Amino acid sequence: MSTLNNSTNIFWQECPVGKVERQKLLNQKGCVVWITGLSGSGKSTLACSLSRELHSKGKLSYILDGDNLRHGLNKDLGFKAEDRAENIRRVGEVAKLFADAGLICIASLISPYRKDRDACRAMLPEPNFIEVFMNMPLELCESRDAKGLYKLARAGKIKGFTGIDDPYERPLNCEIEIEQKDGVCPKPAALAGQVVSYLEDKGFLQVE
Ligand SMILES: Nc1ncnc2c1ncn2[C@@H]1O[C@H](COP(=O)(O)OP(=O)(O)OP(=O)(O)O)[C@@H](O)[C@H]1O
Numbered sequence: 376m377s378t379l380n381n382s383t384n385i386f387w388q389e390c391p392v393g394k395v396e397r398q399k400l401l402n403q404k405g406c407v408v409w410i411t412g413l414s415g416s417g418k419s420t421l422a423c424s425l426s427r428e429l430h431s432k433g434k435l436s437y438i439l440d441g442d443n444l445r446h447g448l449n450k451d452l453g454f455k456a457e458d459r460a461e462n463i464r465r466v467g468e469v470a471k472l473f474a475d476a477g478l479i480c481i482a483s484l485i486s487p488y489r490k491d492r493d494a495c496r497a498m499l500p501e502p503n504f505i506e507v508f509m510n511m512p513l514e515l516c517e518s519r520d521a522k523g524l525y526k527l528a529r530a531g532k533i534k535g536f537t538g539i540d541d542p543y544e545r546p547l548n549c550e551i552e553i554e555q556k557d558g559v560c561p562k563p564a565a566l567a568g569q570v571v572s573y574l575e576d577k578g579f580l581q582v583e
């Protein structure tokens with residue numbers, strides 16, 4: 376019988392330098408900022424702005440963007456429900472490794488299903504998973520249509536498009552909710568500032 380595909384006889388190798396030592400080196404605490412929302416809601420824009428802001432403060436972050444990962448790690452996956460689940464699971468595992476490395480890992484993916492996001496949350500100690508919900512109306516995202524995908528989905532040329540013919544399940548317990556103010560979406564730098572303030576308040580940007 377083949378034993379190639381099972382997880383028996385697997386051990387855990389302890390290493391001499393751990394998360395605590397790496398965090399001291401970086402003077403920050405590793406965590407995952409998980410940005411979820413509809414296509415066109417501004418996830419990647421916020422991720423870039425946040426990363427730039429953290430960099431200017433001398434803090435090390437790394438972006439895991441859904442689009443980019445589908446060029447490599449996840450290029451074997453499509454958009455049916457089980458592929459989306461596997462896509463999110465892999466990104467959750469990689470994000471966990473980056474957080475363990477001491478980085479502020481910024482994951483920006485539509486991640487439409489609550490169960491998949493919550494499974495990633497469960498991979499980390501509770502305060503270290505910071506879910507940011509880009510709560511932008513579908514009409515706004517569709518009017519932006521930066522990639523022209525909504526047009527294709529409305530024309531039936533893309534099937535299973537989130538928000539059109541596949542559901543987006545809103546977070547029930549996110550740490551940060553990004554909304555329009557007086558019908559206007561705040562500037563990316565302002566949104567990044569909101570997340571940086573949260574990280575500062577919770578003590579992620581220094582070690583005691
Ligand atoms: N805060 C903002 N204010 C105004 N325009 C914005 C803002 N954030 C993003 N945009 C614009 O909205 C469009 C979509 O943004 P972005 O690519 O970041 O969305 P996304 O959530 O990453 O989408 P996808 O899931 O398709 O990757 C872009 O043209 C961007 O310039």
Ligand SMILES: [Mg+2]
Nearest residue numbers: 418419442483
């Ligand atoms: Mg994007």
